Amino acid sequence: MHINNGTDPHAIGTKLPAPEARYDLVVVGAGPAGLAAAIAGAGEGKSVLLVDENPIPGAAMGNDVPLLFGGRMTTATQNAERMLETVFMSEPMLEAAMEAGVEVLLGTSAWGVYRNGPGITGLPENVVALADKDRGWIVGYGELVLATGARDLAIGFPGWNQPGVMGAAALERLLAHYEAFAGKRVLIVGSHDLALETALLARDKGVDVAGLVEVRSAPQGDAALAEAVRAAQIPFYLEDAPAEAIGGIDGVERVRLRSGAVIDVDTVVLAIGLVPSIELIDAMGGKRVLDGARGGYIPGDNAGVTCVGDCAGLADTGFDHVEYRMEWARELGKLSQPDTIVCQCEEVTRADLLGVQPPNYLSRPAPMQARSLDTLIQDGPPNPDQIKRLTRAGMGVCQGRRCRDQVAMMLAMAANGPFGSVPLATHRAPVRPLPLRILADWEESEDMRAGWDVWFGIPTQWVPYRDIDTPREREHQTAIAEGWSL
Amino acid sequence: MTYVGMPTPSETPQETMAKIAGTAAKMKVVIIGGGVSGLSAGWWLARSGASVTVLDKGIVGWEASGRNGGGASHYQSPLFEEEQRMWPHMDELLGYPTEHQQERLVIAVSPKQLNQYHYLAKMNNDMGYRVDLLDGDQVRAMVPLAGDNCLGGMHYRFGGHANPQRSVQAYAWALQDLGGRIVQHSPVTGFETDGGKVVAVHSISGRYEADAVVVAAGPQIQALMAKLGVEVPLAAARAEMIVTEPAPIMPIGGVDGNGLYGRQTLRGNLAYGGGPHEWLETFEAGPPARPSSPLTRNLARRVAELFPKAAHLNVIRSWAGIVENTPDGRPIIDRMKDPENVTVVTMSGVGFGLSPASGHAVRDLVVDGHCSFTDIAKLSLSRFDGIGADWREQRGWQPSQAA
Numbered sequence: 023m024h025i026n027n028g029t030d031p032h033a034i035g036t037k038l039p040a041p042e043a044r045y046d047l048v049v050v051g052a053g054p055a056g057l058a059a060a061i062a063g064a065g066e067g068k069s070v071l072l073v074d075e076n077p078i079p080g081a082a083m084g085n086d087v088p089l090l091f092g093g094r095m096t097t098a099t100q101n102a103e104r105m106l107e108t109v110f111m112s113e114p115m116l117e118a119a120m121e122a123g124v125e126v127l128l129g130t131s132a133w134g135v136y137r138n139g140p141g142i143t144g145l146p147e148n149v150v151a152l153a154d155k156d157r158g159w160i161v162g163y164g165e166l167v168l169a170t171g172a173r174d175l176a177i178g179f180p181g182w183n184q185p186g187v188m189g190a191a192a193l194e195r196l197l198a199h200y201e202a203f204a205g206k207r208v209l210i211v212g213s214h215d216l217a218l219e220t221a222l223l224a225r226d227k228g229v230d231v232a233g234l235v236e237v238r239s240a241p242q243g244d245a246a247l248a249e250a251v252r253a254a255q256i257p258f259y260l261e262d263a264p265a266e267a268i269g270g271i272d273g274v275e276r277v278r279l280r281s282g283a284v285i286d287v288d289t290v291v292l293a294i295g296l297v298p299s300i301e302l303i304d305a306m307g308g309k310r311v312l313d314g315a316r317g318g319y320i321p322g323d324n325a326g327v328t329c330v331g332d333c334a335g336l337a338d339t340g341f342d343h344v345e346y347r348m349e350w351a352r353e354l355g356k357l358s359q360p361d362t363i364v365c366q367c368e369e370v371t372r373a374d375l376l377g378v379q380p381p382n383y384l385s386r387p388a389p390m391q392a393r394s395l396d397t398l399i400q401d402g403p404p405n406p407d408q409i410k411r412l413t414r415a416g417m418g419v420c421q422g423r424r425c426r427d428q429v430a431m432m433l434a435m436a437a438n439g440p441f442g443s444v445p446l447a448t449h450r451a452p453v454r455p456l457p458l459r460i461l462a463d464w465e466e467s468e469d470m471r472a473g474w475d476v477w478f479g480i481p482t483q484w485v486p487y488r489d490i491d492t493p494r495e496r497e498h499q500t501a502i503a504e505g506w507s508l
Numbered sequence: 509m510t511y512v513g514m515p516t517p518s519e520t521p522q523e524t525m526a527k528i529a530g531t532a533a534k535m536k537v538v539i540i541g542g543g544v545s546g547l548s549a550g551w552w553l554a555r556s557g558a559s560v561t562v563l564d565k566g567i568v569g570w571e572a573s574g575r576n577g578g579g580a581s582h583y584q585s586p587l588f589e590e591e592q593r594m595w596p597h598m599d600e601l602l603g604y605p606t607e608h609q610q611e612r613l614v615i616a617v618s619p620k621q622l623n624q625y626h627y628l629a630k631m632n633n634d635m636g637y638r639v640d641l642l643d644g645d646q647v648r649a650m651v652p653l654a655g656d657n658c659l660g661g662m663h664y665r666f667g668g669h670a671n672p673q674r675s676v677q678a679y680a681w682a683l684q685d686l687g688g689r690i691v692q693h694s695p696v697t698g699f700e701t702d703g704g705k706v707v708a709v710h711s712i713s714g715r716y717e718a719d720a721v722v723v724a725a726g727p728q729i730q731a732l733m734a735k736l737g738v739e740v741p742l743a744a745a746r747a748e749m750i751v752t753e754p755a756p757i758m759p760i761g762g763v764d765g766n767g768l769y770g771r772q773t774l775r776g777n778l779a780y781g782g783g784p785h786e787w788l789e790t791f792e793a794g795p796p797a798r799p800s801s802p803l804t805r806n807l808a809r810r811v812a813e814l815f816p817k818a819a820h821l822n823v824i825r826s827w828a829g830i831v832e833n834t835p836d837g838r839p840i841i842d843r844m845k846d847p848e849n850v851t852v853v854t855m856s857g858v859g860f861g862l863s864p865a866s867g868h869a870v871r872d873l874v875v876d877g878h879c880s881f882t883d884i885a886k887l888s889l890s891r892f893d894g895i896g897a898d899w900r901e902q903r904g905w906q907p908s909q910a911a
Binding site for chain 2: 039136140149306388402403408417455462478480485486490498505
């Protein structure tokens, strides 16, 4: 038997690299909360790194990462240098942070946080993994503050899977920070504060607002905001909902409402709600809890990581966001057809999701067709990750941003439970889609290269059965093991 | 539906199915572990007429069975020819898609790798399994994503790959269609023995009477068998994979090399793993977490080297699985002497591809007491008799905290 004197050359050991830099404080996200945390940290004499992924690369925006841009950004967003300048100028506090001694990196995303803990002890220290347009790297941290904000909640309806259906956070990004919104006339879905603020912002930026559609019988948000919208002559379509977005090659051209009204717009803005951006927390195995008043799943208590701003949970105004969005999901579900797309990346329809059917490039023999969410539920509580694997919903390049939340809502409804009775599908690092060549560690250690192996590095495993316990066994072992490293 | 590079089987899988039908009628079998080995065994036993109950601590295929590279080309195994005979028929026999695809390519980007692949090609050809050697241009013609750095490779005229998650679910559903029961979220708490046999299995969901028991619980086999006074030496480790957004479909999706295992899925994603593993403590309740690590970056590098023309593709996920290994990395497929109606199966990290055959072997042990189609004597548990309590330390296989 081949035994390596008490050491396993192919175990992880100390092969994972030390971070290339270390900061007392790393802050992810340069919105108001992140900037405040970074500036405060620098004021206490800490070494501080503040990273922000804006400006988002054009390719990512095209995949609706991290917000639901809906293809309504102008070509200006393809000019990285111009965008960098625009983003910098849009936030005066960035300069203040730099003057306070904060190291600021724009155009830099944080795609993973790695800590030693259950199931992993091989890290030299806790690290956050970063990437910009040229490369990926890791940095160590004393404290980590996540200020990753909130992202768009998408709920599908017929025709939502075409350019021109976007989210309120994406519109705010394009209007207020990028100066790069390509739409002219928008219809806003929802009437809570987010929708009202979106309407007013759009109006202020010279965008024609055709109206707000509200499933409930009255505007839901702050009365003064609603009054300001009314004063701007922007109509509310109450007890109504978009039944279909109709469009052409460039996307949305008009929207037909349930009431029959047809509204000519080039953009539908989903402003039903925002979802706290818990991707990093969730992917690092952190805790998450459900709080309807704060926008859904929010970070739980995670030692060593502080969440600030919207990613910690939306401001609690007493409004139940989850109840509201479930009402919308029920209504838009009723207006949807079996072939309405739920997962855009993988083209999973509503019927196939609820039928737990495989993608259309696979055959569906009779036993397969007889399976459904109902038969799956008979085997135990439905798990969204299991359904994801079977249907491919949420498995695409947008990393489930467009469908994760609505799939969780649909599954809860189908299982006759409240939201949360079927958990949200998990997030995995990298929490941003990043090219192989960017993620790659091109400067890995000799230790890693020499100790690499395909699968556990046990040479006896691969000896042909007939040669076990014969003189040929050792020859095979040696030859097989030799080619494992590069 | 046979392979160019394999000996012609003497019997079709359909003929085998007809032969075994009814051979285990009235036999009550409890299978502990709804991974691919347990489910395949359950399926084979149900095809034999047994009344099968599978107990799983969580969800079917949730551990390593659903988190692997999907490879199905394990020529070193005595089960290999049976694996190859069965795979092309599994979709039809199970009634559900597995995404099984035939044949594989292994391509080299360093001279050292090329040497190793040439050795393996000869080793296979010596066994009667056909492997064709390819030069760099031949590889580039077959693998559109390969680059100028490719020095050559080999073409297995056998083997292949399938979708692990879909296949595990297919076994589970097919078992149910045959009348089998799958009880999820139901960890086993103990055994009831009488006269040298296990007569019932206790689980949090109840008591299950058994004429025979199959223990196929992966890393948890050790703790379960210890309850029966049987020592099964196993060590678990974490292995990691990454997956990219879809690339254009290659003619053969089962392409790996450069220290990686993996495949292009039928959707087009590149799903690859490899690299250093981390030995872990094993918990009776299963792994507390399955984290991936910055090894993602090293995997990304190797995939980009393997497929330079895919280097621009986005990585969209990483994941890890906890995999058990025996001290020599070879399976244990064995029926115990005491209790004599208990059969243990661990495939030591290469269970997915071999599953159509391992289930057959387990069925044979449970029903007939011996494997009907191949010699598996060297896979018995007794080879580890007297291995010593420090076998993990001797190999450096202990968790790094203890190192």
